[in-house]
Amino acid sequence: MIDMIQQFASCCRAAGLRISTSEVLDCFRHLQLIDISDEMQFKTTLRTNFIKNYREQGKFDQLYHLFFHELRTDIEIARSTPLGSLVKDVLENLDQNSVDNPSKSILDFLSGDPIGFLEEVRSIQSEGNEPMQGPIKGPRSNLGSLARRLKIMLQIYAVQESIMNFLAENKSKFSWETNKNLKTYFSQRLDRARRYLHEDPPAYPDNSSHVTSYEKYLTQIGERNFASLTPKEVDEMRIVIAHWVRKLKDTIGLRYSRNNRGIIDVKQTLRDTMKYYGVPLKISYRKRPKRKGKIVTLCDVSGSVWSAARFMLNMLYSLQECFAKVRSFVFVADMDEVTRIFENNDINEAIDKALKEAKISYNADTDYGSAFRNFKRSYMDALNKKTTLIIIGDGRSNYTNPEEDIFDEMREKCRRVVWLNPEPKVFWYTGDSEMRTYEVYCHQLRVCGNLNQLMDFINDLVL
Amino acid sequence: MNYKSVSEVKERLAKADYICSKETSTVVFLAEATQKPILVEGPAGVGKTELAKAVSRSLGRELIRLQCYEGLDEAKALYEWEYAKQLLYTQMVKEKIHDVIAGASTISEAIDKIAGEEDAFFSERFIQPRPLLQAICTKEPVVLLIDEVDKSDPEFEAFLLEVLSDFQVSIPEIGTRQAIQIPFVVLTSNNYRDMSDALKRRCIHLYIDYPDRNLEITIVLLKIPNIKERLAEQLVDTIRKIRELDLKKKPSISETLDWAKSLIALQADELSTELIIDTLNVICKYKSDIERVKAQIKTISSQIGLK
Numbered sequence: 001m002i003d004m005i006q007q008f009a010s011c012c013r014a015a016g017l018r019i020s021t022s023e024v025l026d027c028f029r030h031l032q033l034i035d036i037s038d039e040m041q042f043k044t045t046l047r048t049n050f051i052k053n054y055r056e057q058g059k060f061d062q063l064y065h066l067f068f069h070e071l072r073t074d075i076e077i078a079r080s081t082p083l084g085s086l087v088k089d090v091l092e093n094l095d096q097n098s099v100d101n102p103s104k105s106i107l108d109f110l111s112g113d114p115i116g117f118l119e120e121v122r123s124i125q126s127e128g129n130e131p132m133q134g135p136i137k138g139p140r141s142n143l144g145s146l147a148r149r150l151k152i153m154l155q156i157y158a159v160q161e162s163i164m165n166f167l168a169e170n171k172s173k174f175s176w177e178t179n180k181n182l183k184t185y186f187s188q189r190l191d192r193a194r195r196y197l198h199e200d201p202p203a204y205p206d207n208s209s210h211v212t213s214y215e216k217y218l219t220q221i222g223e224r225n226f227a228s229l230t231p232k233e234v235d236e237m238r239i240v241i242a243h244w245v246r247k248l249k250d251t252i253g254l255r256y257s258r259n260n261r262g263i264i265d266v267k268q269t270l271r272d273t274m275k276y277y278g279v280p281l282k283i284s285y286r287k288r289p290k291r292k293g294k295i296v297t298l299c300d301v302s303g304s305v306w307s308a309a310r311f312m313l314n315m316l317y318s319l320q321e322c323f324a325k326v327r328s329f330v331f332v333a334d335m336d337e338v339t340r341i342f343e344n345n346d347i348n349e350a351i352d353k354a355l356k357e358a359k360i361s362y363n364a365d366t367d368y369g370s371a372f373r374n375f376k377r378s379y380m381d382a383l384n385k386k387t388t389l390i391i392i393g394d395g396r397s398n399y400t401n402p403e404e405d406i407f408d409e410m411r412e413k414c415r416r417v418v419w420l421n422p423e424p425k426v427f428w429y430t431g432d433s434e435m436r437t438y439e440v441y442c443h444q445l446r447v448c449g450n451l452n453q454l455m456d457f458i459n460d461l462v463l
Numbered sequence: 464m465n466y467k468s469v470s471e472v473k474e475r476l477a478k479a480d481y482i483c484s485k486e487t488s489t490v491v492f493l494a495e496a497t498q499k500p501i502l503v504e505g506p507a508g509v510g511k512t513e514l515a516k517a518v519s520r521s522l523g524r525e526l527i528r529l530q531c532y533e534g535l536d537e538a539k540a541l542y543e544w545e546y547a548k549q550l551l552y553t554q555m556v557k558e559k560i561h562d563v564i565a566g567a568s569t570i571s572e573a574i575d576k577i578a579g580e581e582d583a584f585f586s587e588r589f590i591q592p593r594p595l596l597q598a599i600c601t602k603e604p605v606v607l608l609i610d611e612v613d614k615s616d617p618e619f620e621a622f623l624l625e626v627l628s629d630f631q632v633s634i635p636e637i638g639t640r641q642a643i644q645i646p647f648v649v650l651t652s653n654n655y656r657d658m659s660d661a662l663k664r665r666c667i668h669l670y671i672d673y674p675d676r677n678l679e680i681t682i683v684l685l686k687i688p689n690i691k692e693r694l695a696e697q698l699v700d701t702i703r704k705i706r707e708l709d710l711k712k713k714p715s716i717s718e719t720l721d722w723a724k725s726l727i728a729l730q731a732d733e734l735s736t737e738l739i740i741d742t743l744n745v746i747c748k749y750k751s752d753i754e755r756v757k758a759q760i761k762t763i764s765s766q767i768g769l770k
């Protein structure tokens with residue numbers, strides 16, 4: 001019994017479930033308390049100890065069935081019937097005939113040890129599955145896993161063929177009846193391997209949609225240029241961003257509380273004593289991380305820059321509570337403030353609205369100089385020594401006056417200036433780009449053409 | 464009174480007005496027998512919170528509930544010093560303080576003397592216990608419900624893990640408090656975020672799904688005593704069909720029960736397409752969901768065989 005449970009745990013691990021030794025020990029203890037002849041109780045006891053996440057329930061059910069219903073009966077056959085020893089003979093024979101056989105794991109599977117096979121299937125799933133469950137169903141990402149699946153399938157066929165050949169060649173050794181039984185035995189088992197290879201574990205209901213392994217997914221979509229995303233991918237990327245933002249917030253909170261658990265906020269405490277005639281009746285503790293300063297963003301919304309800018313705005317506003325204030329402006333030649341739109345709407349709606357409702361003309365030629373003049377006239381008071389000014393644009397200003405003096409003035413007024421350019425660096429100093437003019441006034445310049453680059457930037461900004 | 468077997472758990476929970484599947488009763492039995500916390504996951508309204516309440520009723524134990532939310536911290540979960548009370552006491556015993564420092568010739572000597580009495584002010588008398596400390600300090604065993612733990616911050620989760628590991632807390636001024644009776648702990652989660660592996664390893668896990676047909680009908684008959692069996696069946700069949708649709712928020716047991724109540728109030732004996740449409744707002748909270756159900760209602764009622 002103990003052996004069997006341990007073996008099952010190894011199978012689960014091979015299939016990618018994480019089970020610790022303490023959980024196996026707990027399971028042993030629990031099995032002694034229940035009626036193991038009642039399968040529901042038995043299965044529940046295994047599950048409650050091995051699976052701690054609803055998402056893995058389907059996988060568990062699949063493995064449970066494979067191990068306790070399909071393989072168990074095989075082992076019973078192997079142990080107690082004459083057919084069993086014949087099966088063993090056949091497998092040993094095949095194994096010896098082909099040294100470093102790539103289908104070793106399949107032969108093991110046939111003899112009742114599924115671990116190697118489960119591991120192989122798992123490596124396909126963990127590499128190939130994300131793009132399939134996750135947002136993109138692009139042919140590019142899917143092919144790799146298909147090819148590997150195909151490889152295993154061919155191996156299964158090869159094993160099947162050599163078994164059938166072997167049986168045909170040695171026909172004389174077995175009776176007609178035994179030969180038939182062996183054939184059925186092997187075909188059934190091979191079918192099972194094939195089924196396991198193709199079946200996805202049943203999905204369990206869930207009230208929120210998660211992208212399970214979004215980190216791996218990110219490395220793929222994260223490198224794609226913003227401009228090349230389809231509308232559907234844009235939608236799906238939002239989910240990814242939301243997930244990432246939540247994790248980032250957790251990190252901020254955790255880091256803060258580790259260092260500053262229960263520190264008295266002297267300023268606040270003293271301020272409160274005023275209310276109580278100088279008696280420190282209420283002690284305040286610092287609980288929340290100090291906010292980072294103000295953020296002012298200027299977004300070039302002409303052409304392709306907007307696709308990068310919208311993701312940045314999405315992230316900034318999702319992290320709004322980390323900053324004292326976020327103000328945002330959009331421009332082509334005129335400039336308008338869109339902060340209000342973001343404050344009063346859901347982020348995604350706001351991003352769509354920002355373009356529609358801003359009072360700027362989109363048909364105008366991009367003119368950074370004119371945008372800066374606009375800013376100076378109406379919004380200079382948005383900047384102070386706590387402000388980080390973020391400009392996101394390609395700096396392509398149609399050979400108009402770049403007004404770098406105004407830009408210099410803006411820089412004087414704020415704490416830091418960061419320029420994000422969605423173009424690859426090789427294009428920065430070509431044609432009508434004013435990057436060369438503006439770069440001397442910036443504290444930092446970054447290329448920001450895909451999600452990974454953008455997330456790196458935001459990470460630096462808040463942590 | 465402890466549970467003796469899995470089937471006894473099921474019976475006693477039913478007596479406490481909670482109908483459960485065998486999975487649920489098995490996990491509850493194991494948790495009780497080995498004093499392990501249960502982490503319950505599942506969609507909203509399937510009876511996660513109610514399970515803890517029912518366990519407390521069936522074991523005849525007090526229920527202590529800690530509702531989690533963003534920003535919940537140790538002070539609010541464990542204990543707080545009653546600062547105002549401490550202050551009040553110092554005022555009241557002012558005279559006594561004069562006595563204490565009477566013989567002191569220097570200020571530092573006076574302070575030393577006062578410090579000698581300091582313990583009096585940082586004693587149990589001035590502690591306001593919050594749910595976790597209450598659960599640890601009670602003489603009778605209790606059921607501790609840590610509700611919606613996924614809403615709490617990760618740093619709180621780390622702290623919770625310490626408490627659940629040895630049921631012991633230390634209060635610097637007073638010392639360590641070790642639980643006299645290990646409470647029966649139920650943590651519930653709506654999967655807003657994943658809990659840490661360490662916490663999950665401490666717990667055994669229970670996933671409560673939408674119930675199967677018979678279970679749900681039994682729940683309706685139990686909770687709505689006046690309902691006709693036929694209506695209960697039609698109701699549950701309809702709800703189950705609606706759950707198959709792609710909705711923002713699927714109706715749960717609580718919606719089934721609310722719906723049954725409103726149908727009783729309308730004195731309906733039988734369900735009809737019209738009646739469903741009129742009462743849809745009880746089942747679905749979102750407008751878009753109501754529209755979606757309406758679009759499918761003809762198909763659904765013909766599948767179930769409604770008028």
Ligand SMILES: Nc1ncnc2c1ncn2[C@@H]1O[C@H](COP(=O)(O)OP(=O)(O)O)[C@@H](O)[C@H]1O
Pocket residue numbers: 480481482483506507508509510511512513514651682686716717720
């Ligand atoms: N198995 C059950 N037996 C009896 N009543 C139930 C059951 N499941 C849910 N309910 C009822 O459904 C309602 C919602 O349950 P609740 O515990 O609040 O859901 P959750 O905590 O999972 O969101 C409660 O009023 C409860 O009485």
Ligand SMILES: [Mg+2]
Pocket residue numbers: 511512513610651
């Ligand atoms: Mg609840």
